[in-house]
Amino acid sequence: MKILVIGGGGREHAIIQKLKEDPRVERIFALPGNGGIAADAVCGSVSAVDIPAQVAFAKANAVDFVVVAPDDPLVLGAVDAFEAAGFLCFGPNKNAAVIEGSKVFSKNLMKKYRIPTAAYEVFEDLAAALDYVEACPLPAVVKADGLALGKGVLICETRESARAAVRSMMADRLFGESGARVVIEEFLTGPEVSVLAFTDGETIEPMVSSMDHKRALDGDEGLNTGGMGTVAPNPFYTEAVAARCMEEIFLPTVYAMKSEGRPFRGCLYFGLMLTESGPKVIEYNCRFGDPEAQVVLPLLEGSLLEVMLAVARGELSKIDVTFSKKSACCVILASKGYPQHYEKGFPITLPEELGESERIYIAGAAERDGRLVTSGGRVLGAVAVAEDLPAAVAGAYDLADRIHFENAFCRRDIGRRALEARNGG
Numbered sequence: 469m470k471i472l473v474i475g476g477g478g479r480e481h482a483i484i485q486k487l488k489e490d491p492r493v494e495r496i497f498a499l500p501g502n503g504g505i506a507a508d509a510v511c512g513s514v515s516a517v518d519i520p521a522q523v524a525f526a527k528a529n530a531v532d533f534v535v536v537a538p539d540d541p542l543v544l545g546a547v548d549a550f551e552a553a554g555f556l557c558f559g560p561n562k563n564a565a566v567i568e569g570s571k572v573f574s575k576n577l578m579k580k581y582r583i584p585t586a587a588y589e590v591f592e593d594l595a596a597a598l599d600y601v602e603a604c605p606l607p608a609v610v611k612a613d614g615l616a617l618g619k620g621v622l623i624c625e626t627r628e629s630a631r632a633a634v635r636s637m638m639a640d641r642l643f644g645e646s647g648a649r650v651v652i653e654e655f656l657t658g659p660e661v662s663v664l665a666f667t668d669g670e671t672i673e674p675m676v677s678s679m680d681h682k683r684a685l686d687g688d689e690g691l692n693t694g695g696m697g698t699v700a701p702n703p704f705y706t707e708a709v710a711a712r713c714m715e716e717i718f719l720p721t722v723y724a725m726k727s728e729g730r731p732f733r734g735c736l737y738f739g740l741m742l743t744e745s746g747p748k749v750i751e752y753n754c755r756f757g758d759p760e761a762q763v764v765l766p767l768l769e770g771s772l773l774e775v776m777l778a779v780a781r782g783e784l785s786k787i788d789v790t791f792s793k794k795s796a797c798c799v800i801l802a803s804k805g806y807p808q809h810y811e812k813g814f815p816i817t818l819p820e821e822l823g824e825s826e827r828i829y830i831a832g833a834a835e836r837d838g839r840l841v842t843s844g845g846r847v848l849g850a851v852a853v854a855e856d857l858p859a860a861v862a863g864a865y866d867l868a869d870r871i872h873f874e875n876a877f878c879r880r881d882i883g884r885r886a887l888e889a890r891n892g893g
Contacts, residue, residue: 469493469773472526473509474546475516475537476500478800478831478849479758483537483772484508485827486765490773497529503840504830504848517541519549526555535559535776539615542734542754543569558776560754564725564732568754571651572613581724583717584748588653594638597650601630607655612637614646618694621751623655656750658743659704659889662760665718665738666775668784669731672722673775674714676767676791677705678760679886684807686881693807694846697864697882698798699857700763703889704742713740713747721752733779762829762849763796795857797864798849799882803832804875806845814874816840816847819867826867827851842873857883857890 469492473480476498484496485508499522501511514521517540526534536546536559545562559565566573578585586609591597601608601624610633612620620643624630630652637647665674678700684690717738725732737753737760756764765772769790778784803810816833818840829851832844850871852863861883868878 469532470495470497470530471533471535471773472497472499472522472529472531473535473537474499474522474541476502476505477538477758478829478846479756479761480537481505481508481829481831482762482765482827483535483756485829486768486772487535490771493773497525497531499525502830503833503835503843504828506835517544519544519546522546523549523553523555526550527553531555533558533773533777533780537755539565539568539753539755543615556777556780558780559734560732561730564730564734565754566730567725567732567736567752569615570613571611571751572649574752575651575653577724577728578749581720581727583720583724584746586653586656586748586750588651590649590651591634591638592649594634597634597638597652598631600652601627601634604630604652605654606630609653609655610634610637611651611653612643612647613649613651614643616643616646619643619692620646656741656743656748658741659702660750661702661705661709661740661742661747662698662757663705663713663718663738663740664756664760664764665736666779666784666789667722667732667734667736668779668782669722669726669733670782671784672718672736673784673789674710674718675764676700677702677710678757678763679704680757680760681879681882684802684879686879691807693802695757695759696800696802696879697849698759698763699861699883699886700760700767700796703857703886709742709747713738717747717749733782759798759800759849762798762827762851766796766827766851766853767792767794792853794853794855795860796851796853797857797860797883798829798851799864799868799878800831800846800849801868801871801873801876801878802846803842803844804877810845811875812841812843814842816842817872819870822867825853825863827853828867828871842875847873847876857886861887
């Protein structure tokens with residue numbers, strides 16, 4: 469089979485490396501891919517949001533199956549365009565991807581179908597939103613309605629910061645039209661858990677849980693990023709919690725989307741907060757998380773292609789989806805200054821050989837004069853799989869320390885909270 473993967477980051481590299489394990493895969497194309505992905509797929513110079521050019525590429529290369537990985541093309545309707553052109557595709561249609569594309573939609577969906585989430589109000593009028601923040605409980609969470617590169621959520625400790633957040637989104641259009649409407653919701657506390665799930669609109673198969681580390685610096689200090697590392701499984705996500713999530717959140721969400729005439733087929737991401745009153749949804753994503761995919765996919769037993777084909781064909785109930793009982797850790801190596809200003813173009817030195825349990829997923833690198841150079845903030849993920857979490861964390865840092873480029877930095881405490889929880893701390 470010839471497979472086309474849309475996207476060009478670490479998540480896509482993880483998907484491509486897992487797809488390559490299936491002997492049916494003849495060739496993988498990536499649009500646009502990156503310098504590291506080029507070692508595992510044929511990359512093309514087509515943007516991840518240039519949907520007409522993607523469809524033309526798929527036709528010209530006689531592609532058999534398409535995987536649309538990032539949020540932007542999904543929300544723009546890439547799957548609809550590919551299916552209209554006759555291609556079998558993994559990923560939700562535009563009318564289902566709205567579950568991530570609009571926070572107002574997702575919050576109203578949860579309210580209608582009684583799926584536990586934070587209390588909230590929606591505002592389209594700046595004055596009304598400013599009035600509300602004068603009396604709402606603090607801290608408050610202000611969210612832009614639409615996609616904002618993961619930066620459209622602001623936690624406000626004071627009324628002054630809440631007013632500033634509302635003005636920056638609604639008046640200053642910091643996130644463009646994504647901030648034309650805002651959601652202001654209560655601040656939840658408790659351990660956070662990410663759960664990715666395969667679903668074909670009827671059946672849902674949750675993947676192994678994970679824990680992301682969003683802040684740039686050790687001790688959860690610094691600015692929010694796209695993710696500085698992950699571990700799986702998440703020790704806070706017990707069997708009892710998983711059973712409750714399936715009954716109260718996962719199945720009701722699939723049912724809700726189907727009932728709304730928006731059946732979801734693809735990877736549905738549940739961002740959860742385990743509060744004192746039970747698990748609640750912080751956010752939905754309409755695709756694999758990044759860097760959650762980098763620790764979850766190595767633990768998938770068997771063929772990712774088989775699962776994706778079953779999802780696309782509405783036959784997920786006909787196959788077994790199983791995950792290893794091992795653990796995985798991903799440490800992100802980033803460019804100094806990320807997530808703000810950073811320099812690019814530094815040569816990357818990778819280990820000549822990797823152990824069987826080691827993976828390197830390239831996110832922000834380009835090929836120049838025959839070698840990899842940095843081209844993004846999050847440059848790559850160093851991943852290790854091991855029998856238990858302490859060994860996985862140690863293995864990921866051992867691998868990270870064998871990778872070199874100028875101005876590299878990483879958090880040195882990825883997995884610490886998980887290890888403390890595992891040890892009863």
